[in-house]
Amino acid sequence: MEIILALLFTVVLGFVVKHIFFPFRNVNEPPCIRGCIPWFGAAFKFGKAPLEFIKQARLKYGPVFTVYMLGKRYTFVTDEEGFQAFCTSKDVDFEQAVQQSVQHTASIPEEIFYKNRSRLYIMMKGRLSTSNLQHMPRSLCQELQKHMEDLGHEGTEELRDLVRHIMFPSTVNTLFGKDIFLTTRDNVKEFEEHYQNFDDDFEYATQLPKYFLKKWSKSKKWLLKSFEKVVLHAEETNPSDDSSKTLWQHVLDTLQGKTFSANYGLLLLWASQANAIPVSFWTLAFILSQPSVYKKVMDELEPVYRKSGKENIQLSEDDLKKFPFIKWCILETIRLRAPGAIIKKVITPMTIQNFVIPAGDLLALSPYWIHRNPKYFPEPNTFKPDRWKEANLEKNVSLEGFVAFGGGGHQCPGRWFAIMEIQILVAMLLCKYECHLLDPLPKESLLHLVGTQQPEGPCRIQYKLRI
Ligand code: HEM
Numbered sequence: 001m002e003i004i005l006a007l008l009f010t011v012v013l014g015f016v017v018k019h020i021f022f023p024f025r026n027v028n029e030p031p032c033i034r035g036c037i038p039w040f041g042a043a044f045k046f047g048k049a050p051l052e053f054i055k056q057a058r059l060k061y062g063p064v065f066t067v068y069m070l071g072k073r074y075t076f077v078t079d080e081e082g083f084q085a086f087c088t089s090k091d092v093d094f095e096q097a098v099q100q101s102v103q104h105t106a107s108i109p110e111e112i113f114y115k116n117r118s119r120l121y122i123m124m125k126g127r128l129s130t131s132n133l134q135h136m137p138r139s140l141c142q143e144l145q146k147h148m149e150d151l152g153h154e155g156t157e158e159l160r161d162l163v164r165h166i167m168f169p170s171t172v173n174t175l176f177g178k179d180i181f182l183t184t185r186d187n188v189k190e191f192e193e194h195y196q197n198f199d200d201d202f203e204y205a206t207q208l209p210k211y212f213l214k215k216w217s218k219s220k221k222w223l224l225k226s227f228e229k230v231v232l233h234a235e236e237t238n239p240s241d242d243s244s245k246t247l248w249q250h251v252l253d254t255l256q257g258k259t260f261s262a263n264y265g266l267l268l269l270w271a272s273q274a275n276a277i278p279v280s281f282w283t284l285a286f287i288l289s290q291p292s293v294y295k296k297v298m299d300e301l302e303p304v305y306r307k308s309g310k311e312n313i314q315l316s317e318d319d320l321k322k323f324p325f326i327k328w329c330i331l332e333t334i335r336l337r338a339p340g341a342i343i344k345k346v347i348t349p350m351t352i353q354n355f356v357i358p359a360g361d362l363l364a365l366s367p368y369w370i371h372r373n374p375k376y377f378p379e380p381n382t383f384k385p386d387r388w389k390e391a392n393l394e395k396n397v398s399l400e401g402f403v404a405f406g407g408g409g410h411q412c413p414g415r416w417f418a419i420m421e422i423q424i425l426v427a428m429l430l431c432k433y434e435c436h437l438l439d440p441l442p443k444e445s446l447l448h449l450v451g452t453q454q455p456e457g458p459c460r461i462q463y464k465l466r467i
Pocket of ligand 1: 094117121124271272273275276279334339342343404405406407410411412413414415417418419452
């Protein structure tokens, strides 16, 4: 009798566990990779090399498949039909997909996030649109020039660090206000270090409790404390004239309720740096590692250099229009080092390739892999800036299949600003210094899903002031 009861208990328990952790699903759903550990699912295998996992899963299961991890279902769509649905379907929602990550990383509560997101998005899209960026090159040039002076006459450094030391303070001063909190060298260093810790573990922080991320939590706390002072300063100095405000002051004007202003400061800081810095690094690395590309870039820059020399380079919006090849290099870099995945949440069941994707799934699109589809990009693994000749960049239209800034109605509002600042950085650095790479172009690490790919190995640069 006891044995029968024990057996019965085991069967009932097994049934309950199965239905809690692996609930019953419609047979028309895509193939699902679950792993064998309840709740964790395939998380460990996926986390070891996410980009490789997606590639192998596509080969094994076809273009649409689901991965069950950490209690969530991610349905990957990797072909054209899925790509169209991701960008245009009304059955998917961006806000619901990212809300929890925003809460985990910037501590912005759900109701505050929903109240403010679309207001902020509309404001930023307008403020950072190409027609509103005309005055930016001037202040960006001044900032970049100032922070490039720290490089001295010559030196050798990791290219990634060199780019960050110049870009980080320059962008912060441009978007948040000149020297609001980056007043001394030590100040800049401390701020940059905390930002770096925050960025390094950002991807893990979207998923893991903060107890596992001590260093990250400490830096987050430090950054939030600093932003409290920045909020006060920006409010005290907020001009009435719209055109004199910084982007940060526009954010403060747009927010409903001021309790979480510092948290929004942290979020804007991360969004404005997390991709722009690695893309700048890769762009310079691609240019410097290919002599024919480097020569074309220098030919383009020659008139500027002839006009202003290396000391006081001022670039206007019109000057930037004369550097189409540098812009193509940036876009080609972004194509090859694009984010591993961007996500939206399925809010009503939808059909893709005869599969029913249930509500609640996170629909994931991989710009990294889409950009390697030869249908959109022939010779997809080759760095070919000239392919961008075909894009109507004058009208801000990129190439078909390019989704590094997101797809559909939620494209990155900072994309034109990012391209502009990278264009100026590349032009100024290469006009001012003769540069050589001391290491071959590193491969991209396949470990990250969020944001621009990181290099797998070192990439040192040697630079010397031009005579
Ligand atoms: C090359 C650099 C950049 C890349 C590759 C990039 C990429 C992206 C991507 C993929 C998204 C998410 C879109 C989606 O999931 O559909 C995004 C969102 C966003 N980006 Fe960027 N970004 C860059 C630079 C910037 C800069 C410089 C800023 C600010 C000045 C910025 C501000 C934002 C903001 C605020 C959002 C959230 C938009 C929303 O609420 O819908 N980004 N970006």
